[in-house]
Amino acid sequence: MTTREAGKLPLRTVLGRLLPYASPYRLGLLLATLLLAARLVMDIGLAAIQQLFIDTINSADMDSLLRLSVIVASACVVIILCLMLQHYYRFVVQSRMSWDLRAALFNKTHRLPFRQIQSMHSGDLTSRNTKDAEAAMGTVSSIIYDLSYNLLLCFVSFLYLASMDVWLALLALGSGPVVFFSSRFFDRKLRQLSTRIYEAEAQLRGILQETLQGVKIVRAFSLETMLQDKYAAERTRLNRLLLRHALLTTLLWNSAAFINNLVMVVCAGFIAYSAIKGGTSAGEVLAFIILMGRVQWPFVHMSQTWGGVQQSLGAADRVFSVLDAPSEDDIPHGHRSLHSETAPDESAALTIHGAYYSYSAAPNDQTPLFRDLNLHIRHSETVALVGPSGSGKTTLMRMCCGLLRPDAGHVSVYGHSASGGLAELRSRITYVPQSPYLFSGTIRDNIAFSSDVVSDEEIREAARLAGADDFIQKLPAGYETLIGEHGTGLSGGQRQRIAIARAFLRNAPLLLLDEATSALDNESEQLVQQSLDRLMQNRTTLVIAHRLSTVRNATRIIVLDKGAVAEEGTHDSLLSSNGVYAELYRLQFKEPEAEAIL
Numbered sequence: 001m002t003t004r005e006a007g008k009l010p011l012r013t014v015l016g017r018l019l020p021y022a023s024p025y026r027l028g029l030l031l032a033t034l035l036l037a038a039r040l041v042m043d044i045g046l047a048a049i050q051q052l053f054i055d056t057i058n059s060a061d062m063d064s065l066l067r068l069s070v071i072v073a074s075a076c077v078v079i080i081l082c083l084m085l086q087h088y089y090r091f092v093v094q095s096r097m098s099w100d101l102r103a104a105l106f107n108k109t110h111r112l113p114f115r116q117i118q119s120m121h122s123g124d125l126t127s128r129n130t131k132d133a134e135a136a137m138g139t140v141s142s143i144i145y146d147l148s149y150n151l152l153l154c155f156v157s158f159l160y161l162a163s164m165d166v167w168l169a170l171l172a173l174g175s176g177p178v179v180f181f182s183s184r185f186f187d188r189k190l191r192q193l194s195t196r197i198y199e200a201e202a203q204l205r206g207i208l209q210e211t212l213q214g215v216k217i218v219r220a221f222s223l224e225t226m227l228q229d230k231y232a233a234e235r236t237r238l239n240r241l242l243l244r245h246a247l248l249t250t251l252l253w254n255s256a257a258f259i260n261n262l263v264m265v266v267c268a269g270f271i272a273y274s275a276i277k278g279g280t281s282a283g284e285v286l287a288f289i290i291l292m293g294r295v296q297w298p299f300v301h302m303s304q305t306w307g308g309v310q311q312s313l314g315a316a317d318r319v320f321s322v323l324d325a326p327s328e329d330d331i332p333h334g335h336r337s338l339h340s341e342t343a344p345d346e347s348a349a350l351t352i353h354g355a356y357y358s359y360s361a362a363p364n365d366q367t368p369l370f371r372d373l374n375l376h377i378r379h380s381e382t383v384a385l386v387g388p389s390g391s392g393k394t395t396l397m398r399m400c401c402g403l404l405r406p407d408a409g410h411v412s413v414y415g416h417s418a419s420g421g422l423a424e425l426r427s428r429i430t431y432v433p434q435s436p437y438l439f440s441g442t443i444r445d446n447i448a449f450s451s452d453v454v455s456d457e458e459i460r461e462a463a464r465l466a467g468a469d470d471f472i473q474k475l476p477a478g479y480e481t482l483i484g485e486h487g488t489g490l491s492g493g494q495r496q497r498i499a500i501a502r503a504f505l506r507n508a509p510l511l512l513l514d515e516a517t518s519a520l521d522n523e524s525e526q527l528v529q530q531s532l533d534r535l536m537q538n539r540t541t542l543v544i545a546h547r548l549s550t551v552r553n554a555t556r557i558i559v560l561d562k563g564a565v566a567e568e569g570t571h572d573s574l575l576s577s578n579g580v581y582a583e584l585y586r587l588q589f590k591e592p593e594a595e596a597i598l
């Protein structure tokens with residue numbers, strides 16, 4: 001994506017960004033952290049218990065042994081209960097924090113500029129929203145719990161150990177940082193590798209998504225083998241990365257374990273020597289060895305899990321590069337400033353004034369698609385937009401909806417420009433695309449977009465005006481019929497009429513319409529056309545015209561060519577001027593029966 005490069009945020013920054021998500025759950029977090037004390041009692045207590053057991057066995061005192069057994073068994077029950085509670089709170093807090101982060105990402109996705117969404121693969125965005133967000137939160141959780149627990153364990157074990165032998169305790173403690181810092185050699189490599197693994201996983205997800213979304217084309221063109229090969233190649237790349245990651249992790253783990261064991265052997269040698277000399281009991285030797293492990297363990301554990309933290313940091317980078325991307329409302333308006341910003345004309349339904357637009361990311365593209373484009377549509381006009389393929393019709397429509405912002409100049413709808421707030425601008429527009437998108441859910445929800453404010457009567461009226469009521473009534477559950485993803489279960493014409501019913505209900509004054517053509521058969525086309533005619537009544541309409549009837553009935557036809565308005569006028573006047581429109585008419589609109597009419 002066009003935002004910050006992944007793999008760059010330091011741990012401190014990532015934690016600073018993620019910790020506020022813990023704030024609403026601080027009580028649960030505190031409880032889960034306090035309950036870690038049970039684990040501490042178990043870990044430290046084990047050394048003391050073993051020491052007591054061995055020394056009691058050596059003294060052959062049966063009463064003491066019985067008492068000790070009962071105390072230890074009761075303590076075990078309490079500790080296990082505390083640990084279960086700790087796991088529960090840890091899980092609840094972490095999953096809620098993850099959900100909040102995912103919700104923030106989901107909400108941000110709605111505010112990302114349209115161009116940015118177009119430039120990203122949906123599989124990549126899905127990965128960031130799911131796996132990456134979970135992994136990022138895993139970092140916070142493991143750092144909070146593991147770090148606090150390990151520090152505490154190290155401190156208490158050291159004190160216990162020091163009460164037996166200060167010098168050996170200091171040696172065990174001193175070896176810890178050596179273990180930890182020697183493993184940091186692998187950090188950068190691991191983090192880079194992790195970022196690449198996340199990206200490769202997102203690629204794989206993308207291929208799977210495309211396979212499912214394009215299933216008709218895949219089957220019709222027998223693309224299965226091609227896609228399988230593509231998937232296998234990506235999988236092989238991911239496997240290679242995973243293998244390198246596993247090798248690095250093994251190196252990291254074993255180097256930490258090696259240094260740790262070396263110190264253990266030296267210390268064990270000293271304490272065994274002291275026992276032979278008679279200064280230390282067998283129970284104390286055992287307790288000493290266990291406690292020495294406890295002092296060193298936090299460092300070994302941290303150096304081993306640090307790899308996982310690096311991995312999560314890679315995921316956090318990918319999450320924050322979405323969260324930190326500018327929202328569509330934040331994009332500066334008209335950065336070229338070739339024209340002075342004039343106040344929007346409130347008497348006009350749609351005004352495009354001095355608009356420049358370029359798809360190129362280069363700030364001073366010399367060949368923009370639109371160069372000083374001007375358009376003025378009055379209230380109640382029906383304007384047909386025509387032009388050769390690639391002339392900029394779709395781009396112009398997207399600019400009207402505020403999906404694309406002009407690099408210079410402005411667009412205003414009934415006096416509201418994008419700079420005054422996109423929501424305001426869009427509330428005055430109804431957009432009916434060529435192939436409408438239906439969400440999975442009931443037909444009712446698809447017409448009303450789940451709005452509870454709209455009554456069933458209003459929904460029915462909108463469907464009736466759109467010519468959809470009849471077929472909806474015949475469906476098994478009428479308006480409550482569930483439709484699948486993308487509107488599966490409905491014909492193309494039925495989907496279009498549901499989209500038109502939506503437009504009736506929205507009742508915005510400006511209608512932007514991209515007419516459907518070949519996707520519909522004659523009967524469906526007629527039904528859809530009748531619905532559209534009703535929708536266009538008493539509304540200002542800008543329509544990308546694909547039908548002859550539309551251009552003939554339009555108040556005005558605007559002909560776009562190479563990103564500029566080439567001609568403007570009525571059907572007859574444009575035909576007689578014999579320019580771009582006349583040529584287009586011959587190629588695109590001319591129908592055998594139209595000859596007779598003209």
Ligand SMILES: Nc1ncnc2c1ncn2[C@@H]1O[C@H](COP(=O)(O)OP(=O)(O)OP(=O)(O)O)[C@@H](O)[C@H]1O
Nearest residue numbers: 118359360369387388389390391392393394395396
């Ligand atoms: N996302 C994009 N990135 C870069 N260039 C683009 C993008 N979308 C469109 N274009 C280019 O902008 C120009 C205008 O495209 P647009 O889709 O607006 O034309 P159109 O008139 O609607 O074409 P058609 O009638 O074929 O749908 C084309 O040259 C196209 O290649």
